[in-house]
Amino acid sequence: MRDIGVHKHIGDRLRVGRQQIGLTLKEAAMPLGVSVAHLSAVELGRTQATVGVLLGACELYGVSSDWVLYGRERWASCPPEGRIDCKIIRLHKRD
Numbered sequence: 001m002r003d004i005g006v007h008k009h010i011g012d013r014l015r016v017g018r019q020q021i022g023l024t025l026k027e028a029a030m031p032l033g034v035s036v037a038h039l040s041a042v043e044l045g046r047t048q049a050t051v052g053v054l055l056g057a058c059e060l061y062g063v064s065s066d067w068v069l070y071g072r073e074r075w076a077s078c079p080p081e082g083r084i085d086c087k088i089i090r091l092h093k094r095d
Contacts, residue, residue, distance in 0.1 A: 008045030010054075013068045015043040017061035032056045 018028045029039040032053055041047035049057075058065045066072045 005045075007042075007048055009071070010049065010068055011043040011045040013063075013071065014049070014054075014057050014061075017057065017063040017068070018043075021061055023060075028057070028060065031060055 018025075025036045025039055025043075029036045032039065033056070034042075034053060038047060039053075042049045042053065054065065054068060057063075058068055064072075
């Protein structure tokens with residue numbers, strides 16, 4: 001039996017990380033290689049994220065895996081205002 005509570009907490013932190021850098025579900029799903037529906041289900045705790053999605057999201061959002069999994073040490077390197085790769089994704093979408 002899987003613990004939905006754990007998946008919900010992980011999903012909540014993934015959603016916060018994504019929103020903190022200003023990405024939509026669609027903008028985050030594409031570089032992670034998953035559908036919008038799948039990423040939404042992960043964030044809602046309805047689907048367990050794969051290791052690849054977890055690590056990819058941590059890298060994309062600039063958060064530590066310790067924070068996503070356990071709620072410790074949020075930023076992996078720099079705060080969201082320093083995430084130039086996310087700004088590039090948003091600019092690319094405008095063209």
